[in-house]
Amino acid sequence: MSKTMAATATAVAVVEKEQQSPRVKKEKSPILFSRPQALSDKVTNYCPGCTHGIIQRLVAETIDELGIVGSTVGVCPVGCSVTAYEFYSCDMAQAAHGRAPAVATGLKRAHPENTIFTYQGDGDLASIGMAETIHAATRGEKITLIFINNAIYGMTGGQMAPTSLPGQVTQTSPYGRDVATAGYPIRVCELLSTLDGVALAQRVTVNNPKNVRAAKRAIKKAFTYQVEGLGFTIVEVLATCPTNWGMSAPQSFTWLEENMIPYYPLGVYKDIKAEQAVDKAAQARDDA
Amino acid sequence: MGEKVLMKGNEALAEAAIRAGCRHFFGYPITPQTELAAYMSRRMPKVGGTYLQAESEIAAINMVYGCSAGGKRAMTSSSSPGVSLKGEGISYMIGADLPGLIINIQRGGPGLGGIQPSQADYWMATRATGHGDGHVIVFAPSTVQEMADSVALAFELGDRYRTPVMVLADGLLGQMMEPVELPEPLSLEDLPARPWAIDGHRGQRKSNNVNSLYLVAQELEDAIQARFDRYEQIKATEQRFEGFMTEDADVVLVAYGAASRIARSAVGKARKLGIKVGLIRPITLWPFPVDAIEAAVDQAKAFLVTEFSMGQMVDDVRLVVNGRRPVSFFAHTGGIVQTPDEVVEALKRVAAGETINLVPRHGKLTGDL
Numbered sequence: 192m193s194k195t196m197a198a199t200a201t202a203v204a205v206v207e208k209e210q211q212s213p214r215v216k217k218e219k220s221p222i223l224f225s226r227p228q229a230l231s232d233k234v235t236n237y238c239p240g241c242t243h244g245i246i247q248r249l250v251a252e253t254i255d256e257l258g259i260v261g262s263t264v265g266v267c268p269v270g271c272s273v274t275a276y277e278f279y280s281c282d283m284a285q286a287a288h289g290r291a292p293a294v295a296t297g298l299k300r301a302h303p304e305n306t307i308f309t310y311q312g313d314g315d316l317a318s319i320g321m322a323e324t325i326h327a328a329t330r331g332e333k334i335t336l337i338f339i340n341n342a343i344y345g346m347t348g349g350q351m352a353p354t355s356l357p358g359q360v361t362q363t364s365p366y367g368r369d370v371a372t373a374g375y376p377i378r379v380c381e382l383l384s385t386l387d388g389v390a391l392a393q394r395v396t397v398n399n400p401k402n403v404r405a406a407k408r409a410i411k412k413a414f415t416y417q418v419e420g421l422g423f424t425i426v427e428v429l430a431t432c433p434t435n436w437g438m439s440a441p442q443s444f445t446w447l448e449e450n451m452i453p454y455y456p457l458g459v460y461k462d463i464k465a466e467q468a469v470d471k472a473a474q475a476r477d478d479a
Numbered sequence: 480m481g482e483k484v485l486m487k488g489n490e491a492l493a494e495a496a497i498r499a500g501c502r503h504f505f506g507y508p509i510t511p512q513t514e515l516a517a518y519m520s521r522r523m524p525k526v527g528g529t530y531l532q533a534e535s536e537i538a539a540i541n542m543v544y545g546c547s548a549g550g551k552r553a554m555t556s557s558s559s560p561g562v563s564l565k566g567e568g569i570s571y572m573i574g575a576d577l578p579g580l581i582i583n584i585q586r587g588g589p590g591l592g593g594i595q596p597s598q599a600d601y602w603m604a605t606r607a608t609g610h611g612d613g614h615v616i617v618f619a620p621s622t623v624q625e626m627a628d629s630v631a632l633a634f635e636l637g638d639r640y641r642t643p644v645m646v647l648a649d650g651l652l653g654q655m656m657e658p659v660e661l662p663e664p665l666s667l668e669d670l671p672a673r674p675w676a677i678d679g680h681r682g683q684r685k686s687n688n689v690n691s692l693y694l695v696a697q698e699l700e701d702a703i704q705a706r707f708d709r710y711e712q713i714k715a716t717e718q719r720f721e722g723f724m725t726e727d728a729d730v731v732l733v734a735y736g737a738a739s740r741i742a743r744s745a746v747g748k749a750r751k752l753g754i755k756v757g758l759i760r761p762i763t764l765w766p767f768p769v770d771a772i773e774a775a776v777d778q779a780k781a782f783l784v785t786e787f788s789m790g791q792m793v794d795d796v797r798l799v800v801n802g803r804r805p806v807s808f809f810a811h812t813g814g815i816v817q818t819p820d821e822v823v824e825a826l827k828r829v830a831a832g833e834t835i836n837l838v839p840r841h842g843k844l845t846g847d848l
């Protein structure tokens with residue numbers, strides 16, 4: 192045991208002793224917050240201010256609440272989240288860059304009764320893996336894509352992503368993304384919403400508690416639609432990357448609010464159940 | 480064994496796969512493997528299986544990765560340019576120790592090349608199916624019967640050694656019809672268990688990971704070495720070949736696949752001319768039948784390798800012979816197939832003590848490389 196660890200252990204012992212002291216009234220309180228079952232006890236390796244941790248927790252809470260940890264398989268391809276296979280307690284696959292929807296397709300076809308999700312970044316999903324994404328969507332592959340859009344390649348050190356904003360300075364767009372030569376960012380949910388195989392395409396973010404709760408609802412809806420066999424589901428989460436954006440954590444949230452949300456409006460782009468409900472209501476009105 | 484039927488090589492590969500318990504086929508259209516995918520699209524729905532035409536060769540091999548990781552026997556088929564694209568996925572399968580069948584019905588390359596038979600993917604199959612240290616087991620059938628048999632064996636060895644397996648044929652074998660006795664279908668319940676599969680732990684076991692990433696260099700080295708230990712086992716037990724009239728041969732021909740059929744005809748013709756010729760036909764290209772070549776070195780005065788390429792397998796023969804005997808080479812490439820008479824002409828020169836390295840230009844048996 193190192194000196195630091197020994198010191199920490201002593202400090203913990205002191206705290207525990209104080210908590211057990213007779214002067215403190217001991218009351219059993221209900222557990223309000225704990226690690227979801229679907230997460231392992233591994234410590235994540237994400238940077239301060241990065242939102243991967245929040246989003247992965249929301250996915251884990253969803254798996255817990257649906258009671259499907261034993262029948263869920265996750266796929267994490269290349270990117271900062273590549274080691275997410277260590278953070279979940281369900282079965283996990285690591286996949287080649289961009290290929291998660293194809294790997295997920297294989298997993299789903301092998302076991303249609305299982306719930307399969309991918310956890311992909313913007314370079315992975317919208318650049319090198321765009322073909323896999325679009326075709327899984329148009330096939331109506333019954334899988335759920337959790338799409339982390341932070342407008343940059345994180346793991347490789349901050350290169351321009353397909354979702355980097357016009358003018359955004361990155362390692363490979365040092366003068367700002369020039370749309371004349373580098374083209375425009377891709378709005379993935381809008382793009383996929385035109386495809387018949389898509390049951391849900393929704394964009395959320397996790398910049399404040401209200402939006403975190405909305406993101407959770409979207410993720411849970413996506414998983415539920417998959418369990419119900421409705422089709423392909425994708426939840427795009429606008430995320431921060433303070434390290435590669437060159438900002439403090441608070442600055443990065445401000446940047447997300449002021450730049451990303453206007454370019455990538457939050458909302459539901461396709462929701463097969465909502466559409467069916469509207470149809471039904473219209474039909475009912477006509478019938479009346 | 481089951482009934483005997485007349486089938487195209489490509490179709491025999493497909494039917495044999497279904498009978499070996501494969502219920503998942505992922506592919507992308509390309510000539511000359513076409514009949515295989517078409518057969519699967521007809522048959523798979525009838526046996527409760529999946530035929531999925533993927534958006535690309537890359538997606539197809541990654542679907543095989545996912546399906547195999549999920550615990551099922553899965554396969555894809557393609558032809559040379561398509562197999563180049565699959566290289567990435569094959570490398571990941573090697574790295575994640577996943578079985579899976581890849582069929583390559585070779586055509587001429589490089590680039591778009593041509594659509595006639597070729598054996599120019601030998602290096603790709605045996606040396607570099609993708610990036611990194613690693614191999615796949617490679618079968619090189621020479622008859623429609625052997626195509627069917629090699630598929631069954633490919634699935635069996637893939638499970639036993641947890642490795643992708645390739646069946647390397649060519650357009651000639653794929654398109655050719657021959658009688659074939661198909662194996663009895665395996666019951667899906669009898670397939671080997673895959674306790675490592677990521678099929679949902681159901682709360683009954685610890686979670687499984689299928690992964691090829693090792694960020695700690697020592698862990699990666701350990702994993703690769705463990706895999707290469709398995710490769711040694713494969714090399715020791717899975718070398719397959721057929722020897723034909725080698726016992727008294729002064730010249731040993733070495734040829735595989737469709738080229739070996741031509742070589743066999745040439746052996747008969749040359750024997751009638753009084754040349755003592757034999758044939759070693761590798762059935763596995765990796766592991767290469769090193770022991771068979773080694774066993775022939777003492778008797779043979781010379782070796783002659785014939786392929787449909789500019790000379791790829793000849794490297795492996797030279798590695799074994801290691802300068803102890805001359806190794807000659809005679810071939811066509813780009814979709815041209817040598818005739819038995821051409822091979823006999825080459826044999827005559829080698830039997831007379833000449834060492835040749837010859838790919839005839841415009842059919843003329845002159846001009847060494």
